[in-house]
Amino acid sequence: MKQDIVKKIEVPEGVTVTVNERVIVKGPKGEIKKRMFHPFINIKQEGDEVILESKNATKREKKLVFTYEAHLKNMIRGVVEPWVYKMKICTGHFPMNVAMQGNKLVVKNFLGEKVPRVLNIKEGVKVNVQDKDVTVESVDKELAGNVASDIEFLLNIRGRDLRKFQDGIYIVSKAGKEVAK
Numbered sequence: 129m130k131q132d133i134v135k136k137i138e139v140p141e142g143v144t145v146t147v148n149e150r151v152i153v154k155g156p157k158g159e160i161k162k163r164m165f166h167p168f169i170n171i172k173q174e175g176d177e178v179i180l181e182s183k184n185a186t187k188r189e190k191k192l193v194f195t196y197e198a199h200l201k202n203m204i205r206g207v208v209e210p211w212v213y214k215m216k217i218c219t220g221h222f223p224m225n226v227a228m229q230g231n232k233l234v235v236k237n238f239l240g241e242k243v244p245r246v247l248n249i250k251e252g253v254k255v256n257v258q259d260k261d262v263t264v265e266s267v268d269k270e271l272a273g274n275v276a277s278d279i280e281f282l283l284n285i286r287g288r289d290l291r292k293f294q295d296g297i298y299i300v301s302k303a304g305k306e307v308a309k
Contacts, residue, residue: 130184135197137178143204147173151200155207158252158267162203164196171196202304206267211303213276215262219295226257226297233257238283239295247282250275262297272303 139145146152151171153160164171168189169182180196182189202211217226225236233255236244249255253266253275262279266272276299283296 130186133180133182133185133190133193135180135193137180137197137200137204139173139176139178139204140208141176143207145173145178145200145204147171147178151203153200153203153207155204155267157207157210160203160206160268162199164199166192169193169196202269205304206269210265210267211269211272213264213272213299213303214301215264215276215279215297216300217260217262217297221293221295224295226262228255228257233279233282235283235297239285239293245282247278255279269303276302 143153143155146154149163149165150161151164166189168185169180169192172179172181178200180193180200182193185193205211217224222237222240224238225234227234227236228249231249231251233247233249234244235246238245250271252268253264253271255275256263256265264272264276264279266275279297280299285293285296
């Protein structure tokens with residue numbers, strides 16, 4: 129059944145939203161650009177609100193309106209307070225060294241390997257390594273999550289018993305999720 133959908137998103141003070149073919153959100157912590165275009169969905173800004181509307185929306189267009197709403201809320205929240213992923217370095221067999229060298233994360237001596245594993249960090253993401261903690265921070269939630277999963281996947285072990293070899297860097301708390309106590 130087709131119906132009209134209108135969603136309004138409040139824009140807080142200090143945040144500006146520009147709507148063209150791309151949506152640009154600027155705030156005190158940074159700027160995010162994202163392409164949000166669909167021929168049957170109108171995105172417009174009126175005052176301190178961003179309005180998403182679709183006339184005679186099909187099921188697919190309804191899904192897209194709600195998806196665009198979630199993306200815009202995440203973008204607005206990210207430029208006010210950045211998204212942070214916390215990770216923990218776990219070593220059981222060999223003491224591994226994790227360090228940042230420029231925009232690269234270098235892991236040495238992982239399970240006794242002689243060649244270090246290196247990950248290029250994407251632009252717009254800050255990675256901080258302190259003792260056994262790694263912090264990934266960005267204004268873009270997708271970028272922060274992608275870098276955190278890339279770090280976790282960098283130390284993926286194949287051909288070994290994962291119950292015994294639990295060395296690696298693992299996500300402890302995700303951005304936007306509360307930590308269980």
